[in-house]
Amino acid sequence: MTAPHTAVPRTRASHRSRRTIATASATALLATLFGTSAATAFAAEPPESYIDTASTVWSYSDNDTDPAAGSDDRLSWTTAAFDDAEWKTATGPFGAKNGEADGIGTDFPITTLLNQYVDGEAAPNVRTFHFRTAIDISADELTELTSLTGTVTYDDAIQIFVNGTQVAGFVDDKVDAAPEAERNLMYAGDSNGSPLTSNFTVPVDVLHDGANTVAVALYQDRDTSSDIYFDMSALAPTVVPEHASFDNLVMTIGSDESSRNLTWYTDVNEAQFVQYAVAPASGSEFPTDSAMTVEASGGETTSGEQNRRAALEGLSENTTYVYRVGSDALGWSDVETFSTADFSGDYNFLFFGDPQIGASGNVESDRIGWQDTLDVALEQFPQSEMLFSAGDQVNTASSENEYDAFLSPQQMQQIPVVPVNGNHDVGSKAYEQHYTTPNLDTEAGAALSDSSSGGDYWFMFKGVLYMVINSNNPDIDAHEQFLRDVVAEQGDKARWSVVAFHHSIYSVAAHVNDSNIISMRNELPTLISDLDVDLVLQGHDHSYTRSYLINDGELANPDETAASNEVVAGEGDVLYVTANSASGSKYYDVQAPDAWYASVINQEKVRNYTNIEVTDDAITITTYRSEQTNARAAVNSVVDEVTLMREDTEAPQLTVPESGEVQRGADFDPMAGVSAVDARDGDVTNAVTVTGSVDTATLGTYSLEYSVTDAAGNTQTATREVTVVAAGAATGPGSEPGDGPGAGSGDDAAPGGSTDDASGELPFTGADALPGLIAAALLVMLGTGLAVTAAVRRRREQNA
Incomplete structure (x- = not known):
C-alpha cells in the first residue's frame, strides 16, 4: 500500500486565515502605492480547494472494463494523454445501494447513480470503477504550494493517482498483492459497512503548472457487495505557512x-x-x-x-x-x-476500553462521547495520574481524521497516556508515529509488515511494573522472552506487576471464540501465572467482564464467590479485567453468559470507565457508567467493584526488650516495651501472648516466650530472659530504674553469682550452692580470728 492519508491540521485553517488577512492588507497597500489591481499583484494566491463535490466534473467508467486494455502501461489511463472522450461525465457524490440511488444513509447522499452490476440488474458487481478529472495550477500558484491535502469518502477500497503517480491507497492490500496486469479490474477491500472517510497528501513534486490529471480506481470488495460509493470533497492547497x-x-x-x-x-x-x-x-x-x-x-x-x-x-x-x-x-x-x-505511595489511574473513534460511522459523535467520558471521569477523580487505553483508539489505522478526534481532548496533553496497540490501530505506522512509548522493544511483538506498527514496552510507576504487549503479533515465544527478561530485571523492585494487551482472552462477547483468542487463551495464562503477575488489563470485546482469580488457565479457587468485592490472590493467581467502550462507538452483545472464568458480566450499552486505586496492600478496581440513559444507569454509578489483595503470608513484626535484669522486689510488667505491627492488620500488640513469668521476690533467671498471630494465621514468636538480682545490684540491659553497681557480689547476690545472658542457664540453687556457702563461712571465721589476734597484740603493746 502506498502512503496513507493525512488530516488537515486543526490549526491550519487559522494559519490560513492570518495569511489571507495579511495578503489582503498587502494587496490594498500595493494597489494604493502602485495603482495595480489585487488580481494582478497576487495572481499566485491559490484557491481554497482545487476540487469540491458540487462543481468538479468527473469522467468515469462503470462498465467493468480495464481502461488500459491493450496498453503495456497499466497506469496509462491515469495520465493526461489518455483519451476518455467515450466515458460518462457527472458530478459527485457517486454511488449505488442495491442498484438504487438511496439507502446508504443520510450521511452519504448519491448525486450520480453508478451502474453497480455487470448486467445492469443483479450480481455480479462491477469490480472496479474508474474516475478522471483535471485541475489547473498556475506556475505562480505552484511556487506557493508545499502540497495538496485531499478528503475522500469511499466504499470499499480506493487508489488515487496524480499525473500517473499513485499518491494514496486505502484498504487496498489486495490490489498491491495482485499481479500487475489484474490491478485495474478486480475485487478489493474488506467490506467496510458504511463508507470510510480519509485524508491524503499530494506531494508538490508530482505537480506541474497547467492541467494536472487526478485519477481514481474504486474497488468493490466482492461480487455480492450491496453498495459502492465515491466522493472527493476537497483537494486543498497547503501553502508555505507564516507559522x-x-x-x-x-x-x-x-x-x-x-x-x-x-x-x-x-x-x-x-x-x-x-x-x-x-x-x-x-x-x-x-x-x-x-x-x-x-x-x-x-x-x-x-x-x-x-x-x-x-x-x-x-x-x-x-x-x-x-x-x-x-x-x-x-x-x-x-x-x-x-x-x-x-x-511513591498510593495513587490512582483511569482505564478505558476501546474508544475506536469512527466505529459508529460518525467521527464527531464518537469524539463527543470520548470527550464526555474523560470529563466525567476526571471530574470524579481529578488526581488521576495516567490515562490507560486498552487499544483501538481509532477505527481505521491510517485515519488522521480519527486521530484528530481521539487526541483532541486537552486532557491528552496534560495527563500521561498509556496506549495499547489494538487490531484497528496496528495496520498503519500512524500508531507508532503518534505515540512515544518507553523501553520499546521492536523485536518483541514486532510489526507484521512494513506498513504496520508493533513492539512491546514496559515502564515502572511508583513501584508498580507495567508491561504492554502487542497482541496483534501471535508470536507467544517472543512475548514470553520479553516478559521474562523484564521481570528478571525489574521484578524485584516492584510491589505489584500489571500486564496489558488488547485481545481479551477472558471476555464473553463477539470475539470469545475467535481462533486467535482461543490460541492465546491456551498459551498466555500459564506464562502470566508463572511470572506472578497480579492484574491483566484488556479490551477488544466492547463489553465488561471481570474474571475469577485464574492460575495456569484454571480457577485458582473453585469456591470463589461470584461477584465478590474482595479477592485474595495466592502465588500465581491472576485477575483479568476486560473493559467496555469508553466512547460509545460500538458495543457487542454477550455470547457466553456461562463462561467458567467470568465472575462479573455487564453489557448495558452504556459508556464505561474504570478507576484503579493502587496501595501497598491492595489494588481496587471500580468500573463506572459515564453516561445516563435511564434512572438505573446514572452517571458515575458503579458497574462493578473489586479489591485485589495478595494472600497474607507475612507474619507481624514483634518487638520485645532485650534480655536483662530487675531488682528483687521491684514491680515487673512483661508487656512493657512490647509491640507488634502487621502489614495488613496494623497494630496487633493487644494480640501478643506471654508464656512464663518472673517472680521478683526470688533471685534467679526467668525465660519468657512471646507470640502474636495476625488475622490470616501468620505467627511470630520471640524469647527474652529476665534475671532477678539483689537490690542495688542490677546493671545489665533491662535493669529497673535505680539499679546500681555491685551485681553478683555481697550477701544478697544471686546464687552462683552468675547472670550471663548469653548462656541462657538458670542460676545455681540448693545443694549445688553448698560448697560455696561453706567456703564463705570459713572465710568469715578466718577473718574474725585474725581480727581478734590483732586486737590482743595491740593491747599487750599498750600495757608494756
Whole structure:
C-alpha cells in the first residue's frame, strides 16, 4: 500500500486565515502605492480547494472494463494523454445501494447513480470503477504550494493517482498483492459497512503548472457487495505557512514517574523543540529564562506530514509545569500545563476500553462521547495520574481524521497516556508515529509488515511494573522472552506487576471464540501465572467482564464467590479485567453468559470507565457508567467493584526488650516495651501472648516466650530472659530504674553469682550452692580470728 492519508491540521485553517488577512492588507497597500489591481499583484494566491463535490466534473467508467486494455502501461489511463472522450461525465457524490440511488444513509447522499452490476440488474458487481478529472495550477500558484491535502469518502477500497503517480491507497492490500496486469479490474477491500472517510497528501513534486490529471480506481470488495460509493470533497492547497502548525500533541507515559514523553505533528520539516519549566506563581508570560529546552527528533509520517517527539526528564514531585513546542523561527504552540504528584505511595489511574473513534460511522459523535467520558471521569477523580487505553483508539489505522478526534481532548496533553496497540490501530505506522512509548522493544511483538506498527514496552510507576504487549503479533515465544527478561530485571523492585494487551482472552462477547483468542487463551495464562503477575488489563470485546482469580488457565479457587468485592490472590493467581467502550462507538452483545472464568458480566450499552486505586496492600478496581440513559444507569454509578489483595503470608513484626535484669522486689510488667505491627492488620500488640513469668521476690533467671498471630494465621514468636538480682545490684540491659553497681557480689547476690545472658542457664540453687556457702563461712571465721589476734597484740603493746 502506498502512503496513507493525512488530516488537515486543526490549526491550519487559522494559519490560513492570518495569511489571507495579511495578503489582503498587502494587496490594498500595493494597489494604493502602485495603482495595480489585487488580481494582478497576487495572481499566485491559490484557491481554497482545487476540487469540491458540487462543481468538479468527473469522467468515469462503470462498465467493468480495464481502461488500459491493450496498453503495456497499466497506469496509462491515469495520465493526461489518455483519451476518455467515450466515458460518462457527472458530478459527485457517486454511488449505488442495491442498484438504487438511496439507502446508504443520510450521511452519504448519491448525486450520480453508478451502474453497480455487470448486467445492469443483479450480481455480479462491477469490480472496479474508474474516475478522471483535471485541475489547473498556475506556475505562480505552484511556487506557493508545499502540497495538496485531499478528503475522500469511499466504499470499499480506493487508489488515487496524480499525473500517473499513485499518491494514496486505502484498504487496498489486495490490489498491491495482485499481479500487475489484474490491478485495474478486480475485487478489493474488506467490506467496510458504511463508507470510510480519509485524508491524503499530494506531494508538490508530482505537480506541474497547467492541467494536472487526478485519477481514481474504486474497488468493490466482492461480487455480492450491496453498495459502492465515491466522493472527493476537497483537494486543498497547503501553502508555505507564516507559522508552523503543531497538531495532535499528546503526552505519553515516561519510563518512570519523573519523566513524560511528548509527540506532535507539524506541517514543516524544520528543527523544533520543547521548552518546559516550573509554572510561575503569577503572570501570563512563559518563563523563558528558567525553561529547559530539548530538541525534538522525528521525520516524515506515512500521512505526508512531519512528527516530532521529545522527553521531559528529571521532573520533581508535587510540581506544576508549563510547556510549549515549536521554535523561535517557526513560532510556539499554546502553553500547556501538567502536574506531578508524590513519586511513591498510593495513587490512582483511569482505564478505558476501546474508544475506536469512527466505529459508529460518525467521527464527531464518537469524539463527543470520548470527550464526555474523560470529563466525567476526571471530574470524579481529578488526581488521576495516567490515562490507560486498552487499544483501538481509532477505527481505521491510517485515519488522521480519527486521530484528530481521539487526541483532541486537552486532557491528552496534560495527563500521561498509556496506549495499547489494538487490531484497528496496528495496520498503519500512524500508531507508532503518534505515540512515544518507553523501553520499546521492536523485536518483541514486532510489526507484521512494513506498513504496520508493533513492539512491546514496559515502564515502572511508583513501584508498580507495567508491561504492554502487542497482541496483534501471535508470536507467544517472543512475548514470553520479553516478559521474562523484564521481570528478571525489574521484578524485584516492584510491589505489584500489571500486564496489558488488547485481545481479551477472558471476555464473553463477539470475539470469545475467535481462533486467535482461543490460541492465546491456551498459551498466555500459564506464562502470566508463572511470572506472578497480579492484574491483566484488556479490551477488544466492547463489553465488561471481570474474571475469577485464574492460575495456569484454571480457577485458582473453585469456591470463589461470584461477584465478590474482595479477592485474595495466592502465588500465581491472576485477575483479568476486560473493559467496555469508553466512547460509545460500538458495543457487542454477550455470547457466553456461562463462561467458567467470568465472575462479573455487564453489557448495558452504556459508556464505561474504570478507576484503579493502587496501595501497598491492595489494588481496587471500580468500573463506572459515564453516561445516563435511564434512572438505573446514572452517571458515575458503579458497574462493578473489586479489591485485589495478595494472600497474607507475612507474619507481624514483634518487638520485645532485650534480655536483662530487675531488682528483687521491684514491680515487673512483661508487656512493657512490647509491640507488634502487621502489614495488613496494623497494630496487633493487644494480640501478643506471654508464656512464663518472673517472680521478683526470688533471685534467679526467668525465660519468657512471646507470640502474636495476625488475622490470616501468620505467627511470630520471640524469647527474652529476665534475671532477678539483689537490690542495688542490677546493671545489665533491662535493669529497673535505680539499679546500681555491685551485681553478683555481697550477701544478697544471686546464687552462683552468675547472670550471663548469653548462656541462657538458670542460676545455681540448693545443694549445688553448698560448697560455696561453706567456703564463705570459713572465710568469715578466718577473718574474725585474725581480727581478734590483732586486737590482743595491740593491747599487750599498750600495757608494756
